[in-house]
Amino acid sequence: MNKLNKLIIASLAGFCFILFIVGCKKSQSPDEQVAGLTPYVLQIPNGLPPMDIPASNPMTEEGVALGKQLFFDPILSGDNTMSCASCHKQSFSFSDSSVQFSTGIDKLIGTRNAMPLVNLGYQKQFFWDGGAADLESQVIGPIQNPVEMHEDLNNVLAELNAHPTYPALFKRVFGGDKIGTAMIMKAIAQFERTLISGNSKYDQVKAGTASFTPQELRGLSWYTDMKKGDCAHCHVIGSTFSDFEYRNTGLDSIPVDIGRGRITLNPTDDGKFKTPSLRNIALTGPYMHDGRFKTLEECIQHYNIGFKYTANLDPNLDNIKKGRLNPADVQDIIAFLNTLTDTEFITNPKFKK
């Protein structure tokens, strides 16, 4: 009797144990991370803040490697001739050499200058008008754009799912049996978040391992002087060199491209574009959303004398005197901007194909 009781208790206990183990297991959704991946540890240079990584896309070594492979793979374009890297070249801080507008697979050109890809993890919205609400969502823009890679997502998925090696790589990183668009978006975003620049001469001066020339130092003082360059209002000094807000900088009296207004559908945002980071700015010309200025000198002269008094003009420009910088001041500011070039970033083998 006693033995029987023990047997019953033991069986019940075992049964309960199994129930506890299996009871709450959810079926794994394809975008859940598979265990056994190596977390990717971001190396944030001194002088840059910690980077917020979205909980829905934790970075792994395997995910970053997959994203890098996709970034350089023309399989994502309509005729398999063009990759992300075609217009985002490392030697130009991942912008497109010195062309005003990049050429897509159908030999069509766009209307906006390819943006550099640097320190993207500090931004919340992407494209010149901030139309992409997160870095992941940005990924499908150029892939589908008729003037860029001009590809249908269903074709991309069919090609990747039929590929000899990609299905296993995706499965390892994201689980699931079929490659979905979300996985492509997440992988490329993971790679792009590793594109961190923080070892320019400016950073070295901050770290005490280099020093500014007198001209660079004068340039820095004009940069921050609210009656001279007044650059720092928007291109905030240090770390990201932008507050990433949207502004109308008076490029045209009547904007040809309404920019942010196309996203918010609010006419008071017409002609506004995202303030870009100035890191590696010497490498990323031509300048402005439409690449209208070939040189930094033209840019600075725009803010000095060229800007137009248009509706929605940024209040800082509306209130500042024109012609406040003389040609020597402009050259000083350019000398300072040149200290934001990070040669380690543009030669880093980790970012090469």
Next chain:
Amino acid sequence: MNFIKITCLAFIAFVSLTACKKKTTEEPAKAIPSTANVDLLFSNEVDGQPIEFGKMQYTNAAGNMYQIDLLKYYVTNVKLVRADSTFVSLENYDLINAADLSTCVINGLNIPNGTYTKIVFNIGLPQDRNHTGAQDGDLEPAKGMIWDWNTGYVFFKHEGKFKNSTNQTKSLVFHFATDRAFTIVEMPLTAPLVVNGVDKKVLFKFNLNKLYTTPTNVDFNVDYNRQSSSNQDFPWMDNLKLSFYDAFILDRIE
């Protein structure tokens, strides 16, 4: 002593069995199951006519002849609401494609027994789900319902053609999108949905023509290309929001 142990373990087993259930029953019934599946079916039509794609055979209230080449919309976050305002939420994100009947049904699994007097659902995506494309299922970007230049889903699409006032065939494009377009539809059930352990079907009709009658009849000669892409589309969008209330009717419950 052993009896107590066995009782305790039996209790733990019971708890283990029931612990992970999302929805608990109000009155545990003995003989019949405490839940049942409720399917919501959407029958898309134009004033009672079934939808045939690519045929110039429909007439809107303004008297414009038109055809339908594409008709898709998101029905999300279906709630089955009881008389006391408590509800069961399906937490679904379903894309209804009128061209594919398999998409025109939303499965409500394991709905607790009870009497439901109202069904509430969204046309479109709530803000917290509308601003990233890195999503699966019916939100997969390859489904072609997301804008890649201004992250957000198109909640409703009707594309086709119409005969204009000079009898020319012109393109018809209605894309209803952005957070402003987010619409909550409440469907009071005159005959309540009683779930009592037996699977049920709730059949809705969606009458496309009703989208073009509120508050005044939409003349396709004037409004034929609305894509929620500027503030000039706002009046059209605000009217469409209201008209969704009229477009859905409860057909029957089986």
